[in-house]
Amino acid sequence: MVEMIQPILKEILFGSIGITFSFLKVLIPLMIMIEILMAYNLVEKLADKLKFLSGALRMEKQSLFPLLIGVVMGLTYGAGTLIEINDKTPIPKKDFVLIGTFLFICHGIIETTLLFGVAGANIWVISLGRLVFAFIITFIAARLPVIARMGKETL
């Protein structure tokens, strides 16, 4: 019995520690990048440059910033920024739905690309592929009568 259990325990211990080390390979660059992005307000500057996209997605220009935060840094950062901005200048309900649609397909792109890249997935498919897919679905969603009808009313 002991001879059977020992290799299994070894596999569990070394395996999970090994995995955690490979997570560090992802987490260290990720967390440093997020801190730098925040320190220099880089996402805000990017949102400014990409303002023209808000027209294609039928969103207010101010909605692009929380969307980009979610796409680049992750869902919790995105939701936090969304709530913060909504408190200052209310965001239309339609934009909430569209941001939600985009983000549920594609968020935390730095983290997930690094993570699954280390695991051996094709990083172009999981980063660009997901961005394009999310853009197409949101583009369509913005034009659905059910969502278009929401107009500019706020929550």
Added chain:
Amino acid sequence: MLVAAVKTGFIKAIKTAFMLLKIVLPIYALVVIFRYSPGMALLQDLFSPAMKLFNLPGDAIIPIITGFFTDEYGTIAVLSQLNLTAAQITTVAMIVLVAHSVPVEAAIAQKVGLNFVKFTTLRLVMAILIGLLIGWMGVLLSW
């Protein structure tokens, strides 16, 4: 400012890794034990037909379900124990990246005012669609 950012980032990374170890260790252990049990072959047979639609082997269901209830890190912990090709890992990644941490993220969605049930259903449908798409594109383009 740059030095401070790098330092904070580094410390956050180490803290997160320790937090993850607490989640990853039990998941990893469960999957190792499961792999040595007869349940593994059973699961493989059960899910082979469904997974074939995505050009995946039957056991690929394990990282997908793990990701559904935990997060992407749980999926990676399971993936590392399976023998999948790069194209298959990409397919699993795309499915899990659309539908992961479902209970937690549905709660976040509700907090910003989106419908819990609609949001989750939409995610699942999208995950299946994107899985089919990427699964077949992987075969055609062999990435």
